[in-house]
Structures are given as structure tokens and as C-alpha cells.
Amino acid sequence: MKAVLFEKFQEAPKLVTVQDPRPEDHGVVLKVMATGVCRSDWHGWMGHDSDIELPHVPGHELAGVIEAVGKDVSQWKVGDKVTVPFICGCGSCPECHAGHQQVCLHQEQPGFTQWGSFAEYVGIHQADLNLVALPDGMEFATAASLGCRFATSFRAVVDQGKVSAGQWVAVHGCGGVGLSAVMIAAAAGANVIGVDLDPAKLDLARELGAAAVIHGGEADVPEAIRDTTRGGAHVSLDALGHPVTMTNSILCLRPRGKHIQVGLMLGDHAAPAVPMPKIVGQEIELLGSHGMQAHRYGAMLDMVACGKLDPARLVGDRISLAAAPEALMNMDKFTSVGATVITRF
The missing domain is CATH 3.40.50.720 (NAD(P)-binding Rossmann-like Domain)
Structure with a gap:
């Protein structure tokens, strides 16, 4: 698959071809349809995040279609349209048991603890706990912003x-x-x-x-x-x-x-x-305040459905995966209005 990868912090990322991910038994692989370029990604590229191991593929604001499903996943199937919180809970720690996956003690974060969504495909951890179904009619570019910002x-x-x-x-x-x-x-x-x-x-x-x-x-x-x-x-x-x-x-x-x-x-x-x-x-x-649990998305999506919230208005520039390295490196200049979203792979 094509992916944006950097081998050293603060060194220009490159568009490369890497091996496609495979789903963990409890996870899925998504075909990425849209992914945001966020300042958190910039922090990761700068080396501010100790969880990142090099080489690395960034990207944590994403929406896509399930491409492959692990054998232990029961709630999702190939073809489902989904998004995911940028913090994926483990499902086993005390915080997850209390419903606080956003501060999971053993959390996984696409684009930080594992390779992320600046790629054609991305693997997602503990799918039954962490995936969120997209409402009918919601554009992938809009959905990509839901997982983080x-x-x-x-x-x-x-x-x-x-x-x-x-x-x-x-x-x-x-x-x-x-x-x-x-x-x-x-x-x-x-x-x-x-x-x-x-x-x-x-x-x-x-x-x-x-x-x-x-x-x-x-x-x-x-x-x-x-x-x-x-x-x-x-x-x-x-x-x-x-x-x-x-x-x-x-x-x-x-x-x-x-x-x-x-x-x-x-x-x-x-x-x-x-x-x-x-x-x-x-x-x-x-x-x-650090992210939001998948089980709380319903309240937010209800406000979107009834017209009280319109996240589509916050989508700014739509760019290609090839343009992502420049967009990432320039995040600290704060020149974009709205969310920059990768929509062409």
C-alpha cells in the first residue's frame, strides 16, 4: 500500500510503498477514505511523543470502510463504514471497565503507538469496543474530523x-x-x-x-x-x-x-x-480533556442528525496523500482555516 512515512523526527516524510496491514484477532483493517492532518500529528513528527517508534506512519483522524475482520470480532463486517476515536481502549483495565476508554491504562493510538492513517489501509485495535458506525449520508471527509478534533x-x-x-x-x-x-x-x-x-x-x-x-x-x-x-x-x-x-x-x-x-x-x-x-x-x-469514548459518540451524532451541529462546515482544504508531507510539516504555521483532510489516495 501507499503510505506517508518518516524515518527520523523532523525529517521530511516521504510517500512510499509498504506492506499492507493484517487484522489482529480482535481488530480490523480499514480502507482509509479520509484522514485529517492534525497538529497532534505535527507534535509526533517533531518527536514530542515518546510512544512513537521509527520508522513511522502518522495519522489518527480517520474514516473508512472495513476491509478485513479478525476472527474474534463479532459486531462488524467487511464493508461497514466506520470511524474510530483516536484513543482505542484495551477493554480490560479498570478505566475501560468504568467506561473511561479515553484514559485507558493500556491504550493504543493509531498514528502514535502504531502506524496510522496517512496510508491506504490502517489496522484498528479492539474493534468491538472502539469502532463507531457512520450515519447514513455522512461524508467521509466530515467523519474523519469526528475522531479527534x-x-x-x-x-x-x-x-x-x-x-x-x-x-x-x-x-x-x-x-x-x-x-x-x-x-x-x-x-x-x-x-x-x-x-x-x-x-x-x-x-x-x-x-x-x-x-x-x-x-x-x-x-x-x-x-x-x-x-x-x-x-x-x-x-x-x-x-x-x-x-x-x-x-x-x-x-x-x-x-x-x-x-x-x-x-x-x-x-x-x-x-x-x-x-x-x-x-x-x-x-x-x-x-x-483527552479524546472521547466510542460509546459517547451517539449523543454527538444525535445532535448532528437533528441539525444542531454541522461538522461538515469545519472541513477546509481537501488534499492528496502525496501532498500530506508538506501539510504536516507546515502545521505549526496555522495558516489553514478549518480542518485539512486527505481525501485522495
Whole structure:
């Protein structure tokens, strides 16, 4: 099969031909129909993820058709159209038994712990636990975004933030994760503020339901949010993963507000300083959010089916597998609006 592979961190990936995967007894092999290019993939290529063994094929936001099924798989068959959370639970640890596959103690991650979806085919672990059936009519490019950016934002807003109608929600960073969070929080009835440096992304945030937007380079962000909200946001998300956006997210909160860290903090940003006096003095909650379990997709897909959420609006550039290396290496430039998706293999 064709695949994008890198042999050294920070060295240009190449389009190569490698051996087709075979399904594990409990797994499946998918024919990849679409896969997103995510900043998490960039972190992996940079060498920020210790789980990656070289050589490596990245890619973790995917949708496809089941090509082969392991002998122990009972719920899926060849030809089924599916997506998968980027964290695949083991099904055996205490966290999986409690339904928290997103923090599985023995998790597998396509594109990180194993070869990923920048390829014509990809193997998926523990299929009966981790696969999600695609709704009829959902385009593969749209479905590819569900496994990471959109689902991660849904859990951050709905399950971790417990956002409710009338609350003020600040979203710092209006890339794929941030714009997803804007749409989801607005659908929940919140008053959303989008923060970014790119006017085009701020315009899209407004189109997706933001009540207000703030250009991060032209304002004191925490002060501007406190002024707009008359006291501070109830919930604030760092959707980028940077010390500045993390700090702004915490400082913009009202007393007893919730900061949710969604963007990864890796490499030089892995141990940022936090404004502890604010956290202690105003009883601020700090919450992480890392993916979403397959069994929670139903609630999200129900909102898509009834028109409250429209992840198709977040699909940006559609590119070929051959164009993926350049797209991956340029992820830190934040030039794309919406999710870049590989749709031609």
C-alpha cells in the first residue's frame, strides 16, 4: 500500500510503498477514505511523543470502510463504514471497565503507538469496543474530523465543562478544535467568545455561533473577556496548547470558573507556569480533556442528525496523500482555516 512515512523526527516524510496491514484477532483493517492532518500529528513528527517508534506512519483522524475482520470480532463486517476515536481502549483495565476508554491504562493510538492513517489501509485495535458506525449520508471527509478534533471538543464542552445555556464560554485558539468547541458550546445555548490571531478564523467563529470575537494580538485578552462577560467566563478552553493561551484562559475566568486544557502541551511547553494565586484564591477548576469514548459518540451524532451541529462546515482544504508531507510539516504555521483532510489516495 501507499503510505506517508518518516524515518527520523523532523525529517521530511516521504510517500512510499509498504506492506499492507493484517487484522489482529480482535481488530480490523480499514480502507482509509479520509484522514485529517492534525497538529497532534505535527507534535509526533517533531518527536514530542515518546510512544512513537521509527520508522513511522502518522495519522489518527480517520474514516473508512472495513476491509478485513479478525476472527474474534463479532459486531462488524467487511464493508461497514466506520470511524474510530483516536484513543482505542484495551477493554480490560479498570478505566475501560468504568467506561473511561479515553484514559485507558493500556491504550493504543493509531498514528502514535502504531502506524496510522496517512496510508491506504490502517489496522484498528479492539474493534468491538472502539469502532463507531457512520450515519447514513455522512461524508467521509466530515467523519474523519469526528475522531479527534470534533469529538475531543464535544467531550471538553459537554462532559468536562458541563456547559449550559446562558453561560459565557471563552475559546482560545480557533483552529479545528477551537472552531468545533465554538459550534458545540453555541449549540448548548452558551454565549461564546472566540479568540485568535487570524481575522479569517475569527470571522468563521462568528459564522459558527460566537457571540463575540477577540483578536489576541490587539487586546489584553483576559481583561477584554472580563469586560465583555461582566465578570469573567464561566468556562474557558485552551484549544491551542500554548503557555500564553493557557494563562489567558485561566485569568479570564470568573470566581469558581472552569479552565479546560484541550490543546496538547508538549516539547518546550510541557511544564508551563500557572497563575496559582488566581486558582487558589478564586477556586478555579483545572480540567484536562483527552479524546472521547466510542460509546459517547451517539449523543454527538444525535445532535448532528437533528441539525444542531454541522461538522461538515469545519472541513477546509481537501488534499492528496502525496501532498500530506508538506501539510504536516507546515502545521505549526496555522495558516489553514478549518480542518485539512486527505481525501485522495
